[in-house]
Amino acid sequence: MADFSLSSLPDLPLDLWVGGTARPAAEGGRFDVLDPATGDVIASVADGGVDDAMACVDAAEAAAESWAATAPRERAEILRRAFELMTARSDEIAHLISLENGKALPDARGETAYAAEFFRWYAEEAVRASGSVMTAPSGANRIVVLQQPVGIAVLVTPWNFPAAMATRKIGPALAAGCTVILKPASDTPLTALLMAQILADAGVPEGVVSVLPSRSSGKVVSAMLHDPRVRKLSFTGSTEVGRVLLREAADQVVNCSMELGGNAPFLVFDDADLDAAIEGAMVAKMRNAGEACTAANRFYVHADVAEQFSSRLAERMSSMTVGPGTDDATQVGPLVNEESAAKVDELVQGAVGAGARVVTGGSRPDRQGFYFEPTVLVDVPLGAEILGEEIFGPVAPVITFTDEDEAIRMANDTEYGLVSYVYTGDLARGLRVSERLDSGMVGLNRGLVSDPAAPFGGTKQSGIGREGGHEGMLDYLESKYVAVTW
The missing domain is CATH 3.40.309.10 (Aldehyde Dehydrogenase; Chain A, domain 2)
Structure with missing residues (x-):
C-alpha cells in the first residue's frame, strides 16, 4: 500500500462511536491528529466532552443486561470474527498505525498481528469462565461460586500501541460479558475508531462498545468514574496518571486494573x-x-x-x-x-x-x-x-x-x-x-x-492486576458465592 492515505479506509469513523453509530460531539468540537513524521494534520476527529461520556455510559447500560446474558459461545464467535476481520485487514491497520503513531511498518505489522491475537485468545477463553461447587467443611451446606461480569468498564489506552492496548482490554471484557467505553489517547484515536467499526462488522451489538476520543481526558474519565453505573477501570499509561485515576476511582470504589510505567x-x-x-x-x-x-x-x-x-x-x-x-x-x-x-x-x-x-x-x-x-x-x-x-x-x-x-x-x-x-x-x-x-x-x-496467552503486568508502581492469559479475563469477573442446602 505505497499510496496509503485515509481515503483508503472509507469506513473509518471520524466521529465518536456511541451506541453502534458514529456521531459528532455534543458541543461540536473537533481536534487534529498529526503525522509524527512531518507534523502535518492527517485528520480531524470529534472531541468528546462530559455529556458525550454520559451518553456512552447510557449506551453501555442499555446493552449491559442482554450482553451479559448472551451465551458464552455466541460472544466467542463474535470475537473470533473480529480476529478474522483484523487479519484480513492487517495491512490497512498497520499503515494506519504507522501514519498516526509514527512507528516503522515492520513494528506496526507486528502490533497488528499481536492485537488480533487477543481477540482469538479471548474467543477461546469466553467459554471458560468456570465457577465451582463444594461442600462446606462443616457439612451444613454447599458452597456454589459463580463468575459474573463486573459491569460497565472504562478502558483508557495509550498512544504507543493503539491497536494492541485496545484489543488487550476489549477482548477479555467482552468475553466476560462486560460492556465497555474505550477512551483512546488523543495522539492516536484513528486506530481505536477503526477497531469500533471492525467490532460492529463482527457482530458486536449496539452499545456494547463505545469509543470516546477526547482532548479533555481527565474530565471525561473522572465523570465516568463518578457515575455509579461504572464498575471497572482498566488503564494503561504512566504511573503518574495512574495514581490520579486510583484516587478518582476510590470515590465510588471502582474495580481497577493498572498497567503503568516501566524501567x-x-x-x-x-x-x-x-x-x-x-x-x-x-x-x-x-x-x-x-x-x-x-x-x-x-x-x-x-x-x-x-x-x-x-x-x-x-x-x-x-x-x-x-x-x-x-x-x-x-x-x-x-x-x-x-x-x-x-x-x-x-x-x-x-x-x-x-x-x-x-x-x-x-x-x-x-x-x-x-x-x-x-x-x-x-x-x-x-x-x-x-x-x-x-x-x-x-x-x-x-x-x-x-x-x-x-x-x-x-x-x-x-x-x-x-x-x-x-x-x-x-x-x-x-x-x-x-x-x-x-x-x-x-x-x-x-x-x-x-x-496474549501469558499474564502481563508488574509489581511495585508498575501496576495492579494482569492482562492476557486466563488471568486477564478474571479482572472483568466477580465471584458470587451462593450458600445453599440440598
Whole structure:
C-alpha cells in the first residue's frame, strides 16, 4: 500500500462511536491528529466532552443486561470474527498505525498481528469462565461460586500501541460479558475508531462498545468514574496518571486494573551468548523505537564483556534506517510528538553532562518531524536521571557490574517492576536471578515477553492486576458465592 492515505479506509469513523453509530460531539468540537513524521494534520476527529461520556455510559447500560446474558459461545464467535476481520485487514491497520503513531511498518505489522491475537485468545477463553461447587467443611451446606461480569468498564489506552492496548482490554471484557467505553489517547484515536467499526462488522451489538476520543481526558474519565453505573477501570499509561485515576476511582470504589510505567533492566552476564544478547537487546530496546513500557531502559553488562557488547550494539543501532514509519525501508520511525522527542533529548544531554560518553547517536537529526537518533551511551553514572526515568525512545545507557548481587541490587533499585531481561549461559543462574528480580515478568535469554496467552503486568508502581492469559479475563469477573442446602 505505497499510496496509503485515509481515503483508503472509507469506513473509518471520524466521529465518536456511541451506541453502534458514529456521531459528532455534543458541543461540536473537533481536534487534529498529526503525522509524527512531518507534523502535518492527517485528520480531524470529534472531541468528546462530559455529556458525550454520559451518553456512552447510557449506551453501555442499555446493552449491559442482554450482553451479559448472551451465551458464552455466541460472544466467542463474535470475537473470533473480529480476529478474522483484523487479519484480513492487517495491512490497512498497520499503515494506519504507522501514519498516526509514527512507528516503522515492520513494528506496526507486528502490533497488528499481536492485537488480533487477543481477540482469538479471548474467543477461546469466553467459554471458560468456570465457577465451582463444594461442600462446606462443616457439612451444613454447599458452597456454589459463580463468575459474573463486573459491569460497565472504562478502558483508557495509550498512544504507543493503539491497536494492541485496545484489543488487550476489549477482548477479555467482552468475553466476560462486560460492556465497555474505550477512551483512546488523543495522539492516536484513528486506530481505536477503526477497531469500533471492525467490532460492529463482527457482530458486536449496539452499545456494547463505545469509543470516546477526547482532548479533555481527565474530565471525561473522572465523570465516568463518578457515575455509579461504572464498575471497572482498566488503564494503561504512566504511573503518574495512574495514581490520579486510583484516587478518582476510590470515590465510588471502582474495580481497577493498572498497567503503568516501566524501567526495565537488561542484565548481560560474562557467560552470556553475546550474539543472542545483541539480538535480544535490539528487540527489547528498538521495538517501536523504544516507545514501549517493556523497552529495555538500563543495560547492566558485566565488565568483562561490556566493551564488546556496547560496540556491537552501537554498530547495529547506527546501521538502522531512520525515516517516516509508512516508508517500507524505515526501521526507526519518529517519536509520537514534539514533547516526547524533547524529553528524550533532555535525558541524553543530562547524562552526557553528568559524564556519560556517546558511542553512537546522541541528538535529534536535522530534519522535519519528531525524530531522535538511535543512541548508545557508556560510562553512565549511577545517579544520572536517565536511569531513573522511563526513556521512551531509542536510547541504550550501558552500566557495568562485576558481581551478581551488585547487578540485582542495581536492577531492583527503582520504583518500577514491570519486566526484566537476563542473558546468561548458566540456566541455574538465570532462574536464580529471575526469582530475585522484583518485576512481574522476566525475559530469560529472550528480548520479547509479550504474549496474549501469558499474564502481563508488574509489581511495585508498575501496576495492579494482569492482562492476557486466563488471568486477564478474571479482572472483568466477580465471584458470587451462593450458600445453599440440598
